[in-house]
Amino acid sequence: MEVKVNTIMVGDSGVGKTSLLVQYDQGKFIHGSFSATVGIGFTNKVVTVDNVKVKLQIWDTAGQERFRSVTHAYYRDAQALLLLYDITSKSSFDNIRAWLTEIHEYAQKDVVIMLLGNKSDMVAERVIKREEGEKLAKEYGVPFMETSAKTGVNVELAFLAVAKDLKHRAAKQPNEPKFQIHDYIESQKQKSGCCGGYM
């Protein structure tokens, strides 16, 4: 069997959606000037979860306001949604509530939402504490982790957790317990910016 998952990446312009996808797809970080995504683009990735092929079609959306109506049309077909803010940008964090309102309006009710605090490598510029991200995620009942498109911290995990969750939903065995995405992430994620050696 094969499971197909439509994933969409959203969040303010400049939070690192394109960079995160490039890091996941190609294992690299492109330094240099920031060029905003225009409209929407996608990347296909295949991951194997418990011997089942999961085909991820990942849509990278433009964060700029003027492209919002284009993006809305894609929400409906998404099974998973990665919502990003930038830990060095308070406004991108404050806008998460508005993003979630929009998601609840346009996306399917059972869409898997993952909140990601990106740019965790930028320790000196950080303005949003990890605990603030955790608190917000808890309030909305969504899984959370900090990522870095630059160093790759937690990038693969974010996509893998989504793939695992949707594979379990699509191919659950009768006696198999429900996949606990929160527990899985907690057991796998790398803490960044402190103590653990990951920056």
Ligand SMILES: Nc1nc2c(ncn2[C@@H]2O[C@H](COP(=O)(O)OP(=O)(O)OP(=O)(O)O)[C@@H](O)[C@H]2O)c(=O)[nH]1
């Ligand atoms: N240090 C650091 N810089 C990052 C990271 N992710 C993205 N950036 C930088 O932030 C800028 C914006 O990144 P993009 O990936 O283009 O942001 P975006 O969310 O796709 O922006 P839009 O396409 O306008 O929605 C670029 O200059 C990236 O190099 C990260 O994890 N760490």
